[in-house]
Amino acid sequence: MEHQIYPEKIKSIMLLTFFVIAVLLVILVPLPIAHPPSQHRYFVIEARQFAYSPAVLQVNPGDTVTIKLVSSDVVHGLYVDGYNVSVKADPGQSKSLTFIADKSGSFRLRCNVACGAMHPFMIGKLEVGFHEWLFRSIGLAILMSGGVYFNLRKNKKQAL
Numbered sequence: 001m002e003h004q005i006y007p008e009k010i011k012s013i014m015l016l017t018f019f020v021i022a023v024l025l026v027i028l029v030p031l032p033i034a035h036p037p038s039q040h041r042y043f044v045i046e047a048r049q050f051a052y053s054p055a056v057l058q059v060n061p062g063d064t065v066t067i068k069l070v071s072s073d074v075v076h077g078l079y080v081d082g083y084n085v086s087v088k089a090d091p092g093q094s095k096s097l098t099f100i101a102d103k104s105g106s107f108r109l110r111c112n113v114a115c116g117a118m119h120p121f122m123i124g125k126l127e128v129g130f131h132e133w134l135f136r137s138i139g140l141a142i143l144m145s146g147g148v149y150f151n152l153r154k155n156k157k158q159a160l
């Protein structure tokens with residue numbers, strides 16, 4: 001009996017090791033997709049009480065980003081969390097802001113001018129290199145479901 005349990009244990013340790021290595025590969029290995037050359041991206045954001053339009057900007061890491069903020073009603077601001085840059089536009093006017101998106105991740109955009117009652121809810125999002133994380137999450141999800149499948153199969157085998 002004992003000599004039968006032992007190889008089974010080694011097998012699950014090997015499987016677990018393989019699983020951990022696969023997870024690390026999915027997280028750390030550079031994607032085979034060629035990184036697009038950095039570009040100069042221009043956005044026009046319309047600000048009005050109490051929203052930005054568009055509210056979500058998506059760029060690639062290294063892109064130079066120019067945001068033209070257009071205020072349609074009262075004075076509005078736009079502050080980019082993590083980058084610590086901001087711009088302010090007077091009513092009916094526009095003002096531009098340029099910076100290099102050299103940090104990957106998701107950053108909140110907020111209005112930094114008290115523009116009315118719902119002012120704290122005037123937010124948006126800057127996504128830098130979002131796709132890469134999307135692909136990695138999908139890879140992880142596939143691995144996880146594979147792990148669950150193997151576990152279920154193993155438990156079934158043991159039950160038999």
Ligand SMILES: [Cu+2]
Pocket residue numbers: 076077111112113114115116119120122
């Ligand atoms: Cu505001």
